[in-house]
Amino acid sequence: MARAHEQALAARALGEVPVGAVIVRRGVLVAEAHNLTLTVPDPTAHAEVIALRRAALRLGDWRLIETTLYVTLEPCAMCAGAMVLGRVPRVVYGAADPKAGMAGSLGNLLQDPRLNHRCRVTPGVGAERSAELLKGFFRERRA
Secondary structure, three states: OHHHHHHHHHHHHOOOOOOEEEEEEOOEEEEEEEOOOOOOOOOOOOHHHHHHHHHHHHHOOOOOOOEEEEEEEOOOHHHHHHHHHOOOOEEEEEEOOOOOOOEOOOOEHHHOOOOOOOOEEEOOOOHHHHHHHHHHHHHHHHO
């Protein structure tokens, strides 16, 4: 999760919402990314989606089997959907997102039994640090 926090700090330095994501396969870092929605500009340029795209390119397969995606904030509907479509087996996230989180807070797209793939979810890893990065960012923006 430390690498994901580093990516979140990189996003914050650009003025982006500080969310970072990394994808690991068999203990090896495959891809890492941070939010770029303002920089690109692209509403789909969330850390998770960018990391998924990079991982698929590096691995040469859209099926991201045997991977774990670590992200500092609970995935939204778009990102959770991309994880399901990419067959990511495990998702680990830091801070919960009660307004948009689709890994247990607002809904649970990652484990919906109606879908053809479900992800194992581990919530709350590094939650305090993740939440503080986000709170600090928005506090500064309001000041």
